[in-house]
Every structure is written in C-alpha cells, then in structure tokens.
Amino acid sequence: MSFVLVRSALDQLVQVLEQDGYDVYGPVVVDSAIRYQLVHGIDELAIGVRDVQGPGHYSLVERSDDAMFGYTVGVASLKDLFFPPRRAVWSSVREGGTLRFEPAERPEPKIAVIGARACELAALAIHDTVLLGGEYKDADYLRRRTDSFIVSVDCTEPGEVCFCGSMGTGPAATTHFDLAMTELLVDGEWEYVGRFGSERGERILERVTHRHPDQIEISLVRSAVSGASDAMGRELSTVGLPEFLASHREHPAWADIAQRCLACGNCTQACPTCFCVSTLDTASLDGSRASRELRWDSCFSLDFSFMGGRPHRSTIDARYRQWLTHKLSGWVEQFGTSGCVGCGRCITWCPVGIDFTAEIPKMMERVDA
C-alpha cells in the first residue's frame, strides 16, 4: 500500500498526469511568495526555500538544503484552483423581444495538484461539504473537483503560525488525496515515501518508476511527521469553543479587536475555506447582452450585508464577530465541522497581525475573571 519515488520520478509523475490531460499545478515562487502555478516539470517548483511566517509577516529565505517542499503553506491555497476568485455563471442575450440565458462555457482541463498540504486537503473536504453537500450544488466547483488529481506532501517542519494539530487536520494528510508523500533526505538523496488514497492514484503510479519502502523509511516518515506535530507554532483549544463564541456575541473583546482590525478582508481572501461570493453583472451598452460572474466576497465589506438602503453590519466589531463566530462556531452547526483548518494564513496575512489563537484565550479569561 505504499511506495518510494526518487526526485526524478516526480518529473515522470508530472508527465504522466499531463499525458492524461491534466493541467498540473505545483508550488512555485512568484513575487517573493509561494503560489500554485501551472508547471511542466519539477525544476519549476519552490526548491530550496523556506517561509518565515508570523502575525502580519511573510518572507521566503534560502534553505541550507535543496528540499522541494521545505516550506509550510503558500499565500494562496487550493481554493485558488477549485474555487477561483472570479467565475462566469451565465450570459444572456435579448433578441427580437426574447431573453435567453446560457450557462457559462466550461471547457477547461482537469486539475492536478502536486504538493498540497494536509490542512489544504481538510479545507477541500470542507468545501466539498459546503458547496456540494446541500440540496443545491455549486456547479462550477463540482466540475473542477470532478476528476481532479491530488498529490499531497506531509509537513515535516510546521511554521510559526500553524495549528493544524489543534484542528485535527495535519500535519499528515489522511483524506482527499490520490497520492500522499513525505519528503525525506536519506543518505544524501531526496526520497518521497508515499501512500495511496485512491484507485486512480494507484493506476497513475503504475506508470511511474517506484519501489517499495523498507522498514527504516517507514519509521523515518513516522518520526518526521510526529516531530512536526510536536513543533507546531500555535495551538487553539477547541473544546467548548463553538458554544463559547455563540453565547458571547456581546463580549467586550469584539470592540477591542475592532480597534485594530482594518476590515480589509485579507483574512477572508487568504482563508482556504471562506466561500462567500458576490455576483457582478456586466452588460453591453445597448443592453442586449449581459453576463454574470461570481466573485469572492468578504463579510468585512459594508456591501456584504447591504439591505434596504444601508449595511446591516455597520460596525467593524459586528463584522469581525461575524467572521470569527461563523468560522469557529456557526460552521459547526451548519456543516458539522469547524470552518478552520489551522493553516494560520489569517494570522500571517492580517496587516495588523490579529491572531485569534491569542485573542480567544484572552476572551475566555475575561469571562472567567
């Protein structure tokens, strides 16, 4: 049930996926940050870099080795691929007194990802529930997810803002992958010790040079992953947290946080699970043609709650409360899981460094005091 690839075999993997019609995305350094980009070979990946993350801080530094997955998480998650920021919904034509709606054309290729993290797969599982689990499905997301192929790489060096251990989502992938691997340096050579997540994964790997791992390699994987669990930069106690937040909507902490919060919405854009969208219509000058697209929205904007001529959530504390209480409390009631996977992006990409893993314990202390 497991396999070992040497680094050059990863190039074969990319080629096999391309032969099968996939667009292959992998972590690439773009504009001084790691993002998923279309790649054709592993030499394009973010080799030999490490990310330094903290509240309101992200930078890349050179590693002392040439690890290929030696960073934690990039600025953008798989959300960019499966739930992109702008998606066409329909176009309409008015002709001779009739109005006709055409669903948006969707000819795009199948998506394959190499290097997805466990927390990102947990986010994907959440999106599958939110966007496909109800009576009405997100048709565009369904199309992108169908036949997608995911190769995950476990984290062996968690970052400063990571708390996947608290959220039960990492550092090793347990779900929603076709192939999962751990990157190990064994006797000076990079090895990718992997396991299968699907039959599709097994069929693809048959066409890639691989061997079976030995006992030493299997135990090396175990210690690398458990070492990562022990070195997690942050933690969040989730016991009783949904109930606490639901019953403290009028806590003074909301106003304190709102004094720092810029309501910029960065946290919602960086979050791998935030799914709120707005619609944007465009029309030709004569009005005969129009189209609608879905765009990522943010509960931090005033427009988000606009109703009857004014925003319903006019204050930043109400908007921050909406975001956090939804993410950690309402989500559980709505979808049976937390909306947080512990990736820490909302901490890193907050321009003023608001860190709810620090804010929540303070809130709880103020109640206890």
Add this chain to the structure above:
Amino acid sequence: MPDASNALIPRPFEVVAKRRETHDVTTLMVEPADGRSCFGFAPAQIGMIGVPGVGEVPISFSNHPDSRRCLSVTIRAAGAVTAAITDTDVGATISVRGPYGAAWPIELTKGRDVLFVAGGLGLAPLRSAIFSVAEHPDERGSVGIVYGAKTQQDMLFRGDLEIWGELDDVVVHLTVDAGDDAWDGEIGLVTGLFERALDDLRNPLVMMCGPDVMMINAGRDLTGRGIDPADIWVTLERNMKCGVGLCGHCQFGPLFVCKDGPVFRYDRVAELFEIREV
C-alpha cells in the same frame, strides 16, 4: 424543483401587468417567457428576481398561491436592482428563479385562531398566506390582521385589506406612524393594536413580517401577553446573492435565511434578534 446543478441560471419572465401600490412600491405580474410552465410556490417562499446586467434580489411572491399562470412580486425601489426591476415595462422581460426556502406553516392553522402582523412592505410576504388562511373559514378559527405603515399612502393592498375585513371571523386592524386629515384610524406602533386584536382570538398562531425592529418589539409584546414563543413565526429579510445557501450573505447567526428560512419559528431566532447587527 429547479435543476440542482444549474441553480444559479434564471429563467426569462415577461411582465404582463404592473400595479403601483404606493409612491415607491410596485407589483409586477410575470409569466414564463421560455415556453415552459410557471412554477408553484408556498407562501413566503422567495424568488431571485433580477434584470440581466444589473443584478438580482430576493423577493417573496405576493400573489394568490393558487394562481398557476403567473407570479407577482411586490417591490420597493430602494437600490439599483429594485429600481431596474420596477422600471421594467409591461411586455419586457426580467429574470426569475426559485422558489426557495421555508414557507409559512399554513398546515398549523387548521382549526386555530390566527394573527397576522405586518409592518410596511412586510404585508407582501404575508399576502399569499392570508389568502390561504382567510379564504377557508371552515378550516380555521378567527383571524386577526394587524397592519402598520408609515402613512395611509404607504399602505399596501388596500383593496385586499377591505375584502379580507368583510370575510367571516376576520378582523383587520390598521395603524399608521403619522396620520393626516384623511386618516381617522389608529396612530402608533402595531403593538398598540395587540390588546384589541387578541380580544377576538384564543391562543392564536402568529405570523409576522416587518422590519427587524418591529418584529423584535412585537415578539416581546406578544410573549409578554402569554403567547407561546413556539406559536409565533417570523420571516426575515437579508442580503442574498444566490438564494440557495452558497453565497453566505444571508447568514443570521448559524442560520441561512435563504435555506433555513426565510420563515423561522420565533423561539429559534428570538435570542439573536436581541443582539445588535448579528
């Protein structure tokens, strides 16, 4: 049932008639313009109504629920989308999809007294429910209708209110925020009419629609008069972009107004009502 895989694709509906209800509220009667039949709805269910190129808004259907040929939407021109919809001429086409959400619990009115409470535009989502209940005197008890508007000129469906008031065991109570020489009725909040309305009713089921502040005050008042919170039903309005639980806009605490509501039992939302800007 709309095609689940294409929930966001609307259908073209032709405006077959328009009625100006007040200076800023218009009712449009619309029929399918794609050769397919019209869909039915249950009272308070919403449609996403729009003008291509401008946008879409959630509106409860206001017509008689037995009408199979066309739908009515009653809309206050408050923003760009609602203005574009109400400006649509008879013969022109708008976009419609639905119906979505939970309906008024009409089945619970069987054999019971019923109190309808409406404020302002809130009479529109109640209109189809009032038809459903008031027109069947053998299946229900006594009915009270309490309706408040800013002024007499802002009252919707004045013809219907007269007709309903003439039905057996139906009493209509009206009030305005500001009266004038032509108004010899009550002046004040809807809560000021409750004592009289409840005189005629025994243990009524309450259905209520209006601005949040009206429903908060009315809910407190009615429960203070001994009405069981589980016998009060409200319908909420929130910003919506999809109507089907995918856009996130309409959340009210853990609830999605579009798919969990828009009709809620009062005891499920009463606590959230009391909190500012939930």
